[in-house]
Amino acid sequence: MKRIVPFLVLAAPLAALAAEPLVPERYCNPLPIPDYPxxxxxxxxxxxxxxxxxxxxxxxxxxxxxxxxxxxxxxxxAWYLYPSCDMAWVSHDEGRTWQHHPLNVRDVGYAPTVVRHAGRFLLLGSGSEIYASDSPLGPFRPVGALPIPFGQGKLPVMIDPMLFSDDGRLFFYWGCTANGGIWGVELDATHVTVPKGEPHELIRFQPDTFPWESLGNRNQNRTVGWMEGAWMLKHAGRYYLTYSSGGTQYRTYAMGCYVSDSPLGPFRPQARNPIFRNTEGFITGTGHGCIVRGPGDRLWTFYTVLAAVVHGFERRIGMDPAAFDADGNLYVPAATSTPQPVSAGADATPWVPLNDGEPTLGSSCAPNSAGRLAADNSMKTWWLPAADDAQPVLTTSFPASEVHAVRVIWRDVGLDTPKGVKPGPFRYRVEAETAPGQWTTIVDRSESTDDFLIDYRECVPTWAGRARLVVLGHPEGIQPAVAEFTVFGPVR
Structure with missing residues (x-):
């Protein structure tokens, strides 16, 4: 009771201030990107x-x-983000929040690549022609297709392209086959659809040497790996060619790296491999992405996150710092799923999931969709209220702590766009119990018009031992399921 007494005095000002929207201090994975397609x-x-x-x-x-x-x-x-299925998103606050800026060519194929070269931005997707623009947001104009006989002989089909600009030269990498490798060729720096020389295989599938390249949740299929997702990074005069293998539909999906003194090799595997692999916890399947320099020349990786419930390509996006070790090996220290500072040197006091595995109860539950499934550290399970629940409420209890942020990951059960059941905004508020029976709104999304499948919100620090999610609205025809309702705060 003593812990709550100070907040009885502060309850009135907290009620007035707590629901005011805050500019977030941190980013949180999976990234809260609006308009997931x-x-x-x-x-x-x-x-x-x-x-x-x-x-x-x-x-x-x-x-x-x-x-x-x-x-x-x-x-x-600003960060510009170009993922599979739609483009593009922009962040003006170093990755904390994102805004959707649809391009005039929004979907040119899986795994688009964008590079700034010779004053222009070049765009290429799997199987597409090359596009160019004077701006990272377009408009993009078609330039032409690469006259490479993709899929003939040993050449892989044109999937997972990567364009790399290096001191005025331009290079093209690609590859996405069951047991083939990563290929590359130089392109004419001015006439960008003209290859200079013949393509060469730069990295081969080697499951006996690198078992992690093999397909499956246990990397048990040594005949298949799906080497894909090439990316090139230059550092200290050396060329780091990264790739992914193990299957995007599996939690073992990971990134590896080869290094060379030349952009076309010969390449050798760096001593530290894989460079990014996370097989347990909330964020898994951390493959296919990019490693780029951002604010303050700091290295970041943007990567794929596994969410597969109904299809192996059901995925999300994360970001985390990358680094070089003392021996010059490229690696990603960790895949994070809790709020993280974006700037080196910022307050890094951990905010942990206060309610992970704690009692979480719904006002009602559809069969096999209990409230506890929204606090089990998994995107593959969810709480679904009963169809006749007029105002669903999900209440979670945890040891009394200071709440700093909440994350709601929705699942739009019933989505059926051919029949007019489309994605849209979920409206809700989050309340914290600041004293027995006294609830204060700490996040208010009751008027939201934004489609956030993943919604991360920071709040005025509020001492509480329970929090509840009050569902106020959802897209017509959708059943509002909650895959994760997470309350974050420091351990005191």
Missing amino acids: VGKLARDITKGAPNDGGLWIAERKEQYRELADPTALWFEG
Whole structure:
């Protein structure tokens, strides 16, 4: 009781201040990107159709949301993000928040690549022609296709392209095959669709040497790896060619790295491999992305995050710092799922999930969709209120702590765009119990018009031992499921 007494006095000003929107101090993975699109392979399905193979996971087909395979570009004080399925997003606060800026060519194929070269921005997607613009947000104009016989002989099909500009020269890397490798060729710096010389295989699939390249959640399939997602980074005169393997639909999906003194090799594996692999916890399948220099010349990786519930391509996006060790090996220290400072030297006091695994109860529950499933550190389970629950409420209890932020990850059950059931804003508020029976609104999204499948919000620090999510509205036809309701704060 003594812990709550000071907050009885402060309850009135807190009630007035707590719900005011705050500019976030931190970023949190998966990134809270607005307007997550419906997955490319789910846009024209018949909801409820039987699973006919491919990477479908559920017995019956459902639509899902998808962003993955990101290219990021730091330009004139902002991040520009170009992922699979839609483009582009911009962050003017170093990755804390993002705004959607649809391009005139929003979806040119999986794994788009964008590079600034010779004063222009070049854009290329899997199987697409090259586009160019004077601005990172377009308009992009077609330049032409690469006259390379993709898919013939040993050449892989043109999937997962990467364009790299180096001291006025331009290089093209690609590859995405079951057991092939990563290829590269130089392009004419001015006539960018003209190859200079023949393409060469730069990295081979070597499952016996690198078992982590093998497919599967246990890397058990040594005949297949799906080497893909090439990315080039130059550092201290050396060339670091990264790639991903293990299968984007598996939690073992990871990044590796080869190094050379030349952009076309010969390449050798660096001593530290894989450079980024996270197989347990909330963030897994940390492959296919980019490693780029951002604010203050600090290295960042933007990467794919596994969410696969109904399809293997159901994915999200994360970002975290990258680094070089004392021996010059490129690596990513950690995949994070809690709020992190964006600037080196900023307050890094950990904000932990206060309610992880703690009692979490819904005002009602659909069958097999209990409230506790929204606090189990997984995007693959969720709380779904009963269909006749007029105002669903999810209440979570935890040891009394100072709440600094909340994250709500929704699942739009019933999504069916061919029948007019479309994504849209979820409206809600989050309340904290500041004294027994006294609830204060700490996050107010009751008037939201934004489509945030993942919503991370910071609040005025508020001492509480319970928090509740009050669902106030959702897109028509959608059942508002909550995959994760997380309350963050420091350990006191």
